[in-house]
Amino acid sequence: MNVTFKLLRFDPERDAKPHWESYQVEMEPTDRVLDGLEAIKGRLDGTLGFRRSCAHGICGSDAMLINGRNRLACKVLVKNLEQPIAIEPMRGFKVVKDFMVDLTPFFAKYRSVKPFLIESGPPPEKERLQSPKDRERFDDTTKCILCGACTTSCPSFWSNPDYAGPAAIVQAHRFLFDSRDAGKKERLAVLNTQDGVWRCRTVFNCVQACPRGINVTRAIGEVKLALLRGKA
Amino acid sequence: MTHTFDAVIVGAGGAGLMAALQATRGQSPAGTVPKVAVLSKLYPTRSHTGTAQGGIGAALGNSEEDRWEWHMFDTVKGGDYLGDQDAIEIMCREAVDTVYELEHMGLPFSRTPDGKIAQRPFGGHTREFGKAAVRRACYAADRTGHMILQTLYQQCIKQGVTFFDEFHVVDLLLDGGAVRGVAAVEIATGDLHTFAAKAVLFATGGCGRMFKITSNALTLTGDGMGVVYRRGIPLQDMEFFQFHPTGIYKMGILITEGARGEGGILRNNSGERFMERYAPNLKDLAPRDMVSRAMHTEIRQGRGIGGKDYLHLDLTHLDPQVIHDKLPDITDFVETYLGIDPVKAPIPVQPTAHYAMGGIPTNADGEVVIDERRTPLPGLYAAGECACVSVHGGNRLGTNSLVDIIVFGRRSGKALGEYVKRSAPAGLPADPEGQTRERLKRLREGRGPERVSSIREALQAEMTDKASVFRTAGELQKMLEVLTGLKARYEKAALQDRGSRFNMELLEAFELGCLLDLAQVTVTCALNRQESRGAHCREDFPKRDDANWFKHTLAWKRGDRVEIGYKPVVVTRFQPQERKY
Ligand SMILES: Cc1cc2nc3c(=O)[nH]c(=O)nc-3n(C[C@H](O)[C@H](O)[C@H](O)COP(=O)(O)OP(=O)(O)OC[C@H]3O[C@@H](n4cnc5c(N)ncnc54)[C@H](O)[C@@H]3O)c2cc1C
Ligand code: SF4
Ligand code: FES
Numbered sequence: 001m002n003v004t005f006k007l008l009r010f011d012p013e014r015d016a017k018p019h020w021e022s023y024q025v026e027m028e029p030t031d032r033v034l035d036g037l038e039a040i041k042g043r044l045d046g047t048l049g050f051r052r053s054c055a056h057g058i059c060g061s062d063a064m065l066i067n068g069r070n071r072l073a074c075k076v077l078v079k080n081l082e083q084p085i086a087i088e089p090m091r092g093f094k095v096v097k098d099f100m101v102d103l104t105p106f107f108a109k110y111r112s113v114k115p116f117l118i119e120s121g122p123p124p125e126k127e128r129l130q131s132p133k134d135r136e137r138f139d140d141t142t143k144c145i146l147c148g149a150c151t152t153s154c155p156s157f158w159s160n161p162d163y164a165g166p167a168a169i170v171q172a173h174r175f176l177f178d179s180r181d182a183g184k185k186e187r188l189a190v191l192n193t194q195d196g197v198w199r200c201r202t203v204f205n206c207v208q209a210c211p212r213g214i215n216v217t218r219a220i221g222e223v224k225l226a227l228l229r230g231k232a
Numbered sequence: 233m234t235h236t237f238d239a240v241i242v243g244a245g246g247a248g249l250m251a252a253l254q255a256t257r258g259q260s261p262a263g264t265v266p267k268v269a270v271l272s273k274l275y276p277t278r279s280h281t282g283t284a285q286g287g288i289g290a291a292l293g294n295s296e297e298d299r300w301e302w303h304m305f306d307t308v309k310g311g312d313y314l315g316d317q318d319a320i321e322i323m324c325r326e327a328v329d330t331v332y333e334l335e336h337m338g339l340p341f342s343r344t345p346d347g348k349i350a351q352r353p354f355g356g357h358t359r360e361f362g363k364a365a366v367r368r369a370c371y372a373a374d375r376t377g378h379m380i381l382q383t384l385y386q387q388c389i390k391q392g393v394t395f396f397d398e399f400h401v402v403d404l405l406l407d408g409g410a411v412r413g414v415a416a417v418e419i420a421t422g423d424l425h426t427f428a429a430k431a432v433l434f435a436t437g438g439c440g441r442m443f444k445i446t447s448n449a450l451t452l453t454g455d456g457m458g459v460v461y462r463r464g465i466p467l468q469d470m471e472f473f474q475f476h477p478t479g480i481y482k483m484g485i486l487i488t489e490g491a492r493g494e495g496g497i498l499r500n501n502s503g504e505r506f507m508e509r510y511a512p513n514l515k516d517l518a519p520r521d522m523v524s525r526a527m528h529t530e531i532r533q534g535r536g537i538g539g540k541d542y543l544h545l546d547l548t549h550l551d552p553q554v555i556h557d558k559l560p561d562i563t564d565f566v567e568t569y570l571g572i573d574p575v576k577a578p579i580p581v582q583p584t585a586h587y588a589m590g591g592i593p594t595n596a597d598g599e600v601v602i603d604e605r606r607t608p609l610p611g612l613y614a615a616g617e618c619a620c621v622s623v624h625g626g627n628r629l630g631t632n633s634l635v636d637i638i639v640f641g642r643r644s645g646k647a648l649g650e651y652v653k654r655s656a657p658a659g660l661p662a663d664p665e666g667q668t669r670e671r672l673k674r675l676r677e678g679r680g681p682e683r684v685s686s687i688r689e690a691l692q693a694e695m696t697d698k699a700s701v702f703r704t705a706g707e708l709q710k711m712l713e714v715l716t717g718l719k720a721r722y723e724k725a726a727l728q729d730r731g732s733r734f735n736m737e738l739l740e741a742f743e744l745g746c747l748l749d750l751a752q753v754t755v756t757c758a759l760n761r762q763e764s765r766g767a768h769c770r771e772d773f774p775k776r777d778d779a780n781w782f783k784h785t786l787a788w789k790r791g792d793r794v795e796i797g798y799k800p801v802v803v804t805r806f807q808p809q810e811r812k813y
Contacts, residue, residue, distance in 0.1 A: 042683065053451045054449045058282055058561075127331075129347035
């Protein structure tokens with residue numbers, strides 16, 4: 001089938017401001033949007049810039065705004081989209097070229113929540129035990145691939161770029177609710193600041209945006225509750 | 233721009249991150265922790281280790297009795313006896329402790345009812361030297377690799393490891409045969425950087441993108457192998473490339489062997505469980521090379537589904553709860569890409585190019601060894617899929633790559649850390665990036681009629697057609713001719729992107745250059761090896777031939793040609809036997 005794409009192009013090296021360009025490619029209905037971008041780059045315009053790697057929704061490289069919603073280009077099929085397929089970069093980070101944004105602040109927020117296990121003492125010789133129920137407690141947030149789709153769909157983040165944002169809170173949740181972690185106090189302190197978890201206004205955009213099906217708003221809610229109670 | 237470090241690690245997948253953790257471990261007195269930089273063309277969490285699904289093998293014996301000796305035997309036999317048994321022994325012994333180490337780092341493994349690390353059956357994993365299947369694959373649902381990658385990256389942050397994200401390494405710097413560092417393109421600016429270092433470790437992953445149907449990421453273009461090969465270092469056993477039985481039809485996306493581990497069955501057009509005919513004992517859980525060949529045979533004999541080139545992976549008889557709990561991600565893939573609910577309908581699958589058993593030859597400390605006598609090149613290391621220790625021999629057992637990257641990532645990181653402490657700083661050669669600057673300039677300024685993407689597509693289609701599961705001298709010979717043509721076209725490729733910032737087209741051109749070289753090595757070695765062993769199956773030489781071919785292949789670049797040499801296989805405990813399952 002013939003598919004029309006409308007891409008918001010911007011190369012700060014050459015363009016004064018972003019502009020739309022249209023492209024047409026022959027595709028199978030079951031092809032991914034990413035296949036379309038690859039075809040455009042390969043056959044029509046080699047200057048097109050986007051990140052991608054795994055091509056099946058696991059590496060988190062290719063989140064972008066597709067027909068008005070943040071999604072991974074490799075995880076949406078062209079047959080499920082209205083044409084022309086309009087693509088823009090994620091909102092809220094500086095665009096460095098076409099659909100590539102500067103992720104430095106995103107990873108800085110990630111680092112700020114101490115995204116690593118903090119141990120209470122030396123580990124046993126074998127594995128630490130953890131019941132399936134305790135493991136289940138934080139299962140949802142272990143799925144995060146740091147794609148940025150949630151944070152860049154969040155109105156609170158747009159209006160306040162210093163807000164930690166849903167992705168960082170999801171990462172904090174993954175440790176706060178892990179029975180093996182002893183860093184709860186330090187992490188909760190980070191999230192209890194002005195730009196921490198309280199900026200969340202429960203808009204639910206993040207839940208819609210998450211390609212891993214993580215219930216981001218629920219995770220944020222659980223962190224808020226933990227703060228109110230003083231413990232996770 | 234020039235940076236100076238004690239050591240540079242190229243690649244931030246499981247192998248690179250594990251090596252970085254070891255090399256910068258701070259137990260030594262302050263000030264003596266080596267200064268290490270990790271360079272990666274992708275953000276570390278985008279690395280392909282994150283896509284590994286099924287599990288990591290280790291004889292923990294959490295669900296039933298298991299021993300590392302059995303794991304060792306399975307690895308030796310699974311590799312059709314080509315693996316070096318001294319290295320395999322190290323791997324299977326150390327697997328146990330490294331899995332515990334991962335748990336200690338916080339890896340969220342799935343758990344048994346009594347809270348231990350959960351384990352499941354996998355292809356070729358057996359108890360008592362082949363008697364029956366055993367539960368050895370430690371897993372975190374079907375996202376074990378994701379959890380490993382995340383956990384290691386988290387630990388690197390905790391430990392303060394220095395990263396250069398989106399730096400694409402394009403050359404290894406040597407001076408009179410001694411390691412001096414690497415040259416890399418900073419993707420954001422297009423600037424060429426020199427990293428001066430006493431030691432370099434390559435952990436750049438696989439090269440599956442030389443094939444059309446593959447489970448490998450678009451970025452798995454064998455850069456590390458390509459770079460060292462061009463610098464005169466040999467590659468080992470490149471004719472051995474694994475085709476995984478269950479790739480999603482036409483797309484190649486992997487459905488983990490864990491799906492068969494949980495009870496999934498392969499069926500042909502009449503619904504027959506055909507693996508019963510090929511491997512009466514292990515059936516669907518026979519090693520990958522055997523299952524892939526059986527599938528090709530079924531398809532060739534007209535028993536593909538609807539006469540087409542695919543078969544069915546049937547999970548419909550499994551408890552939906554098992555599918556939901558243990559295989560959530562593959563359920564999601566199948567729903568997203570095929571619109572199929574695996575609880576209700578079988579999944580169309582075909583073999584998919586998956587894993588390079590070959591690579592940069594190393595010893596068990598990750599030191600790159602450059603000849604038939606295993607002479608190390610001081611300061612040069614490799615680990616993970618780009619390396620060949622060789623533990624996988626002619627065919628890798630499922631879950632053994634994750635073991636490999638963790639065990640040998642750790643060992644090589646440790647060796648590298650010690651090496652830089654005892655060796656003196658080394659100066660750079662004159663004009664260190666000269667050669668690279670020339671190469672990139674040629675690529676950037678090419679004015680010919682050819683496009684990188686069309687050459688790449690042709691390469692992939694031809695390789696899948698002529699050099700995959702079944703091979704013959706005739707087809708391989710033709711493939712070499714095709715490659716000569718493609719290389720000539722590559723010389724005439726022109727880029728449309730002439731900018732410097734984020735010029736992905738330029739880097740893709742560089743990657744294609746690596747793939748073309750590696751395809752040439754793969755095909756030359758495949759043509760040379762006149763026997764069938766593991767994943768390398770020659771229809772014109774259908775038997776394994778230990779009298780003539782019980783040896784590793786080494787391949788050197790000599791101008792446009794590939795020169796071949798050999799190196800003996802290390803046998804310690806298990807003498808070669810016929811391989812039956
Ligand atoms: C879909 C899939 C499922 C799998 N499942 C399993 C499984 O269940 N069990 C198992 O044992 N194995 C599995 N494997 C195999 C295993 O995942 C890989 O072999 C292994 O993860 C490779 O790890 P690595 O660290 O060597 O490389 P990778 O994780 O691929 O990392 C390579 C790194 O090198 C960097 N790099 C590459 N080129 C350059 C360059 N030029 N400059 C700078 N950086 C560069 C990349 O950015 C990346 O950081 C699976 C593989 C696939 C494809
Ligand atoms: S929570 Fe979901 S949307 Fe947000 S970064 Fe993680 S995977 Fe992406
Ligand atoms: S390319 Fe990896 S998530 Fe889309």
